[in-house]
Amino acid sequence: MSGSGRRILAIARKSMGQFRHDRRTLGFVVGMPLLMVLVFGYTFGGEVHNVRTLVVNNDTGPLASYLLENITGDTLDLVSVTDVDAARADIVAGHAWALLAFPANFTSRLAGRNSTFIDVSLDGSSPPIVSAVLGKLRAAMEKSFAAGGRTTLSLNLDYVYGSPDTRFIDSFAPGVVALAVLMVTTVFSVIVLVREKSGGTLERLFATPLRPVELVVGHAFALALLALLQSTVVLAAALLLFQIQVVGNLGLAFGLLLLFAIGNQGLGMMLSAVARNELQAVQTIPLILFPSILLTGVFFPLEAIPGGLRVFSYLVPLTYASDGLRSIMLRGWGVGEIWVDLVVLLIYSALALLGAAVFVRRQA
Amino acid sequence: MPAGPAAKGSAIACRGLSKSFGKIEALHDLTLTVPSGVTFGLLGPNGAGKTTSLRLWLGLTAPTAGKAKVLGESIPPRAVLPRIGYMPQDLAIYLDLTVEENLACFGRLVGMDENAIDRRTAEVLKLVDIAERREDMASTLSGGMRRRTSLAAALLHDPDLLLLDEPTVGVDPELRAAFWTFFRELTGRGKTVVITTHYMEEAAKCDLVGLLHQGRLLARDTPVAVKEKTGAPNLDDAFLTLVRGRREAST
Numbered sequence: 049m050s051g052s053g054r055r056i057l058a059i060a061r062k063s064m065g066q067f068r069h070d071r072r073t074l075g076f077v078v079g080m081p082l083l084m085v086l087v088f089g090y091t092f093g094g095e096v097h098n099v100r101t102l103v104v105n106n107d108t109g110p111l112a113s114y115l116l117e118n119i120t121g122d123t124l125d126l127v128s129v130t131d132v133d134a135a136r137a138d139i140v141a142g143h144a145w146a147l148l149a150f151p152a153n154f155t156s157r158l159a160g161r162n163s164t165f166i167d168v169s170l171d172g173s174s175p176p177i178v179s180a181v182l183g184k185l186r187a188a189m190e191k192s193f194a195a196g197g198r199t200t201l202s203l204n205l206d207y208v209y210g211s212p213d214t215r216f217i218d219s220f221a222p223g224v225v226a227l228a229v230l231m232v233t234t235v236f237s238v239i240v241l242v243r244e245k246s247g248g249t250l251e252r253l254f255a256t257p258l259r260p261v262e263l264v265v266g267h268a269f270a271l272a273l274l275a276l277l278q279s280t281v282v283l284a285a286a287l288l289l290f291q292i293q294v295v296g297n298l299g300l301a302f303g304l305l306l307l308f309a310i311g312n313q314g315l316g317m318m319l320s321a322v323a324r325n326e327l328q329a330v331q332t333i334p335l336i337l338f339p340s341i342l343l344t345g346v347f348f349p350l351e352a353i354p355g356g357l358r359v360f361s362y363l364v365p366l367t368y369a370s371d372g373l374r375s376i377m378l379r380g381w382g383v384g385e386i387w388v389d390l391v392v393l394l395i396y397s398a399l400a401l402l403g404a405a406v407f408v409r410r411q412a
Numbered sequence: 413m414p415a416g417p418a419a420k421g422s423a424i425a426c427r428g429l430s431k432s433f434g435k436i437e438a439l440h441d442l443t444l445t446v447p448s449g450v451t452f453g454l455l456g457p458n459g460a461g462k463t464t465s466l467r468l469w470l471g472l473t474a475p476t477a478g479k480a481k482v483l484g485e486s487i488p489p490r491a492v493l494p495r496i497g498y499m500p501q502d503l504a505i506y507l508d509l510t511v512e513e514n515l516a517c518f519g520r521l522v523g524m525d526e527n528a529i530d531r532r533t534a535e536v537l538k539l540v541d542i543a544e545r546r547e548d549m550a551s552t553l554s555g556g557m558r559r560r561t562s563l564a565a566a567l568l569h570d571p572d573l574l575l576l577d578e579p580t581v582g583v584d585p586e587l588r589a590a591f592w593t594f595f596r597e598l599t600g601r602g603k604t605v606v607i608t609t610h611y612m613e614e615a616a617k618c619d620l621v622g623l624l625h626q627g628r629l630l631a632r633d634t635p636v637a638v639k640e641k642t643g644a645p646n647l648d649d650a651f652l653t654l655v656r657g658r659r660e661a662s663t
Contacts, residue, residue: 204502247503247506247507248500248503248504249504249505250502252498252500252504252518253503254470255470255472255493255496255498256518257490257493257494257521257522259486
């Protein structure tokens, strides 16, 4: 073998040796792609499932029931209720996506070839859900009544939130804004403590009266300012370039993003404190980003995630950030309505910062 | 024993201090007193336990056994940390900050106000001879200059106890001499300076030395007394004689 070949092999052997000593990296190399394939495969089916749809059937005849029987599959989760006002309030509160209300004379009007309608109330903040509801309903109408001719039946649409003009981009923009904040805060915070460690400054800092929790909160504070700047840029771009619909309070949106950012920094720093070197720290970034992108309803509704995996969706903080932000921007909700999201993010931030402080203390 | 006029009590007193990392015993049963107002040289080759001793005294790591008091405070000595200046062996400065920003950061952490930081920054940077680089990024400094910045950060708050881990490595002889003059001036004011080093000729300048080998204290006395007791012409030979003596005793 030539001298050059030997030298190349020497470098390759050295490099492989380094990987061999770093078991965590090795595990990551094998485990991460496997996880990606599995999660992608299960979540990118694209179909939504079990969309909670309330039905008020006042029809005195059989045709409304016949139509409902023709809504097949598990796309819609039809729930019979009796009170239209209560059902509509459920949509306002975000407990259901749609309401189908059939008038008392539904059968007699249809049988007499007179025009009639179904009252459809919709939460239009998620266009994929709207398409699923209307698609299923129209298919059932076609199958039930229109074989061989025009039907006299029409849909009377009422958008509780959003409008027929709500675009797909409107529905995923809030989630993307939150995702962008997640990316930057994670990337920075995952590096920050491991850098302190490798530079020897962590030890130097702890030779002063600085407490671990002060170190963590101090870093989080600085990074939160960066996150705020970034949120402004992302939100401004979404509003100005893509004319994203915003009906709610932007201040609240900022507050929620900031809370989310602080939690991410805590999580990032926790991982940073555990990592032995920069490489290990950086590897954890996709570990956070990946489930966040796929499981949280940023690009498609949670209803499109299979039931088994959806449990994990509720464990990923971006789910709450994205839901809260979407509710503020598209539904115009305030603190009273998104308090669950806020409380979860508050707990997340507190636990993450505390966890980071504990892990940093162990390193010292 | 040469001690400054302000020397009262001991800056450091430890009894039976031990530290193990798994099966490795980095420090074994260290019983030692460092009086206030002296320069104390902790000598020994790499791995002797010098840095471990400093880290234990600072509370950066917990002892496996034993006790210690630093400036009268049991370890970890949180309450007296603002009175201690520490210069670690690693440079431990932020390369992505300027020299003065580095100093300001550590000054604030020990509770100095901005005016004091500004005034003391000028003083200590002059002392370590990098005053003209005050506003430069630390990343643009040479290795020796980074070390001086780290020393300046340790000196900034005029601490009562200085713990310096190999402070003169990579420092040219002229500046090293200036450091020693300054250390003398500090002890004259009643401050205590603890220096770890593996340069024996440097240790000869200390008021007192402690010789460490494989985590055990072989001797603690004035450099002259150590030489006399071992009959060695210099500290290098004295150290070797003590190591040999210990080996023979253990076999």
